[in-house]
Structure formats: structure tokens, C-alpha cells
Amino acid sequence: MADGKGTTCLMVILILGNIFGAAAGLALCALAIWVAVDEYKLYPISGVSGKDDIFAGAWIAIFTGFAFFCMCVFGILAAAMKSRALMLTYLILMLIIYIFECASCITAVTHRDYLVGNSNLVKKQMLKYYAADGDSGSRITLTWNKVMKEVECCGTDGPVDWIEYNSTFREMYGTDYPWPTHCCKRKNNYEVVNVEACKNGQNTTMFTKGCFNHIESVFSRYTWAISWYGFAVLMFMFWLLILAMVYYLIL
Amino acid sequence: NDSLFITCEFQVSLLKESDGVVTGRFADSLLLSLPPCDLATQSVTLEYNNTDVSVKTLVNIFKVLPCQLRRDIISTIENNAQFTTSRNLGYQVTNLTTGSTYRLQYVVGAEKSNILEVSTRQVKDHNQIDSGLPARSGAMVVITVILSVSMLILLVALIVTVAHSLGGD
Numbered sequence: 367m368a369d370g371k372g373t374t375c376l377m378v379i380l381i382l383g384n385i386f387g388a389a390a391g392l393a394l395c396a397l398a399i400w401v402a403v404d405e406y407k408l409y410p411i412s413g414v415s416g417k418d419d420i421f422a423g424a425w426i427a428i429f430t431g432f433a434f435f436c437m438c439v440f441g442i443l444a445a446a447m448k449s450r451a452l453m454l455t456y457l458i459l460m461l462i463i464y465i466f467e468c469a470s471c472i473t474a475v476t477h478r479d480y481l482v483g484n485s486n487l488v489k490k491q492m493l494k495y496y497a498a499d500g501d502s503g504s505r506i507t508l509t510w511n512k513v514m515k516e517v518e519c520c521g522t523d524g525p526v527d528w529i530e531y532n533s534t535f536r537e538m539y540g541t542d543y544p545w546p547t548h549c550c551k552r553k554n555n556y557e558v559v560n561v562e563a564c565k566n567g568q569n570t571t572m573f574t575k576g577c578f579n580h581i582e583s584v585f586s587r588y589t590w591a592i593s594w595y596g597f598a599v600l601m602f603m604f605w606l607l608i609l610a611m612v613y614y615l616i617l
Numbered sequence: 618n619d620s621l622f623i624t625c626e627f628q629v630s631l632l633k634e635s636d637g638v639v640t641g642r643f644a645d646s647l648l649l650s651l652p653p654c655d656l657a658t659q660s661v662t663l664e665y666n667n668t669d670v671s672v673k674t675l676v677n678i679f680k681v682l683p684c685q686l687r688r689d690i691i692s693t694i695e696n697n698a699q700f701t702t703s704r705n706l707g708y709q710v711t712n713l714t715t716g717s718t719y720r721l722q723y724v725v726g727a728e729k730s731n732i733l734e735v736s737t738r739q740v741k742d743h744n745q746i747d748s749g750l751p752a753r754s755g756a757m758v759v760i761t762v763i764l765s766v767s768m769l770i771l772l773v774a775l776i777v778t779v780a781h782s783l784g785g786d
Contacts, residue, residue, distance in 0.1 A: 450782070454779070457775055457778070458775070461771055461772065461775055464771060465768055468764040468765070468767075468768050471760055471764060472757075472760060472761050472764060472765075475754075475756055475757045475760050475761075476757055476761070478754075478757075479750065479753055479754050479757050480750050483750065483751035483752065483753075483754065484751040486746050486747060486748045486751070487748035489743075490743055490744075490746040490748045491748075493743035493746075494743060494744075524639070525639045525640075526639065529640070529643055529644055529738060530738065530740070530741060531740065531741050531742070531743040531746070532740050532741070532742055532743060533743055541644065541645055566638065566648065566706075566709060567638045567639035567648075568637055568638055568639075568706065569634075569637055569638060569639055570637065572639070574639055593756070593760055594756070594760075597760050597763070597764065600764060600767065601763075601767070604767050604770075604771065607771055607774075608771075608774065611774055611775065611778045614778060614782065615778060615782065
């Protein structure tokens with residue numbers, strides 16, 4: 367019924383498209399695994415605030431990426447066998463996976479805006495939970511200590527955050543130390559170089575830059591991996607699915 | 618030769634970032650610069666008051682330090698085990714009230730400094746920080762809009778395709 371040349375041409379395009387889609391889906395799965403592993407160990411900052419859907423988006427993307435891979439392999443089969451039933455199955459399942467992947471991209475980028483759109487949420491959380499008791503308090507304290515030591519920074523926008531606002535740290539330890547001792551430079555044996563100078567704020571003995579730049583860049587990196595790469599894969603899949611529908615119609 | 622107005626013999630100021638500290642204003646203390654070294658070995662008295670309270674005097678708090686051979690000696694804090702060098706930056710006035718204005722003046726022998734009027738930091742409550750959603754970024758709007766539209770198009774296209782093929786049979 368349909369002209370053989372046109373159908374064959376479309377079949378070849380679909381097969382090639384599905385091969386590329388399978389590779390893209392597998393790459394999405396791998397990238398999402400990298401985000402979920404969280405090598406920078408900043409999950410507690412998003413977890414305690416309740417805005418942790420960057421990582422939820424990563425988990426969804428692991429499954430949808432792998433599902434895209436499997437469905438594209440199935441799609442190669444369905445296109446080659448010129449079967450209407452198989453093509454319909456392919457289309458319906460691909461649409462379901464497409465919708466889940468959309469959800470992953472949108473939620474990841476929205477929660478990134480909540481978390482690091484500006485430094486307020488991170489600053490408020492640091493002032494509230496650093497040195498606090500309880501599970502949230504200990505997780506945040508450990509995360510901040512690690513960040514301050516490795517990135518050589520203090521506070522969110524700078525050490526002034528600690529004296530500008532009251533905080534749990536201030537309530538627990540009084541005003542003798544204006545900021546935590548993790549803000550102070552340390553020697554290789556982990557001893558503080560000069561505690562008194564650090565308390566006075568001499569900038570040769572302590573870290574004076576804020577940690578927010580680092581935190582923001584890490585969360586942005588995770589989000590761009592999930593949402594922008596997912597967006598690119600979805601845009602490709604959109605055209606592939608349109609072509610598949612046309613193929614289904616002319617079969 | 619009577620002066621009709623008081624001249625300041627030397628200046629006192631708050632320490633700033635360019636002096637090598639994070640800030641000169643804390644919530645309960647202030648960092649003041651030191652009197653010049655040509656008044657060396659004389660004892661320093663600091664007089665200060667809160668704008669509503671009586672004058673407090675700290676007598677003989679320190680002796681003015683002698684001049685170094687190189688005036689603006691810049692030295693770093695060496696952090697190896699052999700030695701530590703340091704330089705003297707200023708004087709810290711402690712036990713002040715948060716968020717109040719103080720007027721401070723050094724008195725060294727017969728000489729007085731200018732009166733420095735400065736306030737300590739007002740500590741804000743961290744619960745007042747507004748941590749709601751800041752402005753939506755362009756990325757979020759683009760991704761959300763384009764993906765939602767594409768989902769809709771695909772759904773409609775699939776329904777049309779299936780209906781057409783069912784109707785066509």
C-alpha cells in the first residue's frame with residue numbers, strides 16, 4: 367500500500383535515529399549515576415532544606431536513561447520488522463518514558479533555583495544548623511567543616527555572616543570566637559596557625575572568601591548534567607517519535 | 618597664640634579590610650588603629666562613651682610602640698615550626714553593647730586624638746532571612762515551557778495517530 371522506497375528510507379532513518387538515541391540514553395544513565403554518587407558530598411545542604419529534587423531527578427534519570435536505551439533497541443527491531451503492533455507498543459512506551467524524563471528535568475532545575483538562586487537559603491541553614499544538636503545539625507556541621515577545610519573559605523558570603531547575624535553557633539559558644547575555628551588556617555599537623563589572630567579577623571591567618579560560590583557551582587554542575595543534558599536528549603527523542611508516528615501511519 | 622579651636626594632634630580610625638582584617642566592627646568590640654610611633658614609649662589612655670552613658674576611661678592600656686626601621690613593615694605569619702613573625706595592627710576595645718554608637722578618643726601624654734564616632738554591629742536574627750524562592754532563572758523557564766509544550770504535542774500526535782489508524786482500518 368505504501369510506496370516501498372519511502373518506507374524503506376524512513377525505516378533507515380528510524381534505525382539510525384534509534385541507534386543514536388540508545389547511545390544518548392545510556393550516556394544519560396551514566397551521567398545521572400555520577401550526580402547521584404555526589405562526589406562533592408553536598409547532599410545534606412539540599413536534604414535538610416527539603417529541596418533535594420536535584421538528586422531525585424538524578425535517580426529518575428538513571429532509570430529513564432536506561433529505559434530509553436532498551437526502548438531504542440526495541441525500536442530498531444520494530445522498524446526493521448515493519449510491524450504495526452510493535453511500532454505502536456514502541457510509541458506508547460516511549461511516550462511514558464518521555465513524560466518521566468520531562469518531570470526529572472523540570473524538577474531538578476526548579477529545585478536548583480530554590481537552593482542556590484541566591485545565598486539566603488544556604489546562609490539561613492548554616493546559621494541555624496551549624497553546631498546544633500540533632501541529626502540535621504550534625505550533618506550540616508560535618509558538611510560545612512569539610513567544605514571550609516577543602517575549599518578554604520568561611521561562612522556563606524564571607525566571615526562577616528557569623529557576626530552580622532545571631533546563630534546556633536553563637537548561642538552555644540558565646541562571643542569569644544566570632545566564627546568557627548574551621549575558618550582559621552591550619553598547619554599541616556592540623557593545628558591552628560594563630561588562634562588569637564584568627565579571632566581578631568586578621569586575614570593572613572584565616573579564610574576570608576565565602577563558600578557560596580563553590581556550593582552554587584557544584585549544584586549548578588549537577589543540575590546542568592540532569593536538566594540540560596536531559597533536555598537535549600528529549601529534544602532529539604521528540605523528533606524521533608514524530609518520525610516514528612509518521613512511519614507507523616504509512617506502514 | 619591661643620587657639621580658638623582644638624586641633625587634633627593625631628588620628629584614630631577604625632581598622633578596615635585594607636589594614637589586613639576582615640572587619641573593624643564586631644557586635645561587642647571595635648578594632649582601633651594605634652597612635653603614631655613618634656609618640657613612642659608613652660602610655661596611652663582611651664576615653665570612650667556610649668551616647669547615653671557616662672564616659673569610661675581605660676587608663677594606661679598600653680605603651681605606644683617604637684618606630685620600626687621600615688615604617689610600614691609588612692610581615693607575614695610564618696606557619697612553619699621555626700618561627701612566627703607578627704605585626705601590631707591595632708587595639709581591640711571589648712565589652713561594648715551591640716548596635717550602639719560610641720565616641721572614642723586616645724589621650725597620650727598631652728596630646729589627644731580626634732574623636733571617632735562609630736557604632737558596633739547590630740546583630741540580626743537569622744530567622745528573619747527570607748529564604749523563599751528567588752527570581753526564577755531563565756534556564757528554568759525555558760526548560761519547563763519547552764518540555765511541557767513538547768509533551769503536549771506528542772500526546773496529541775499519538776492520539777491522532779492511533780485514532781487515524783483505527784479509523785482507517
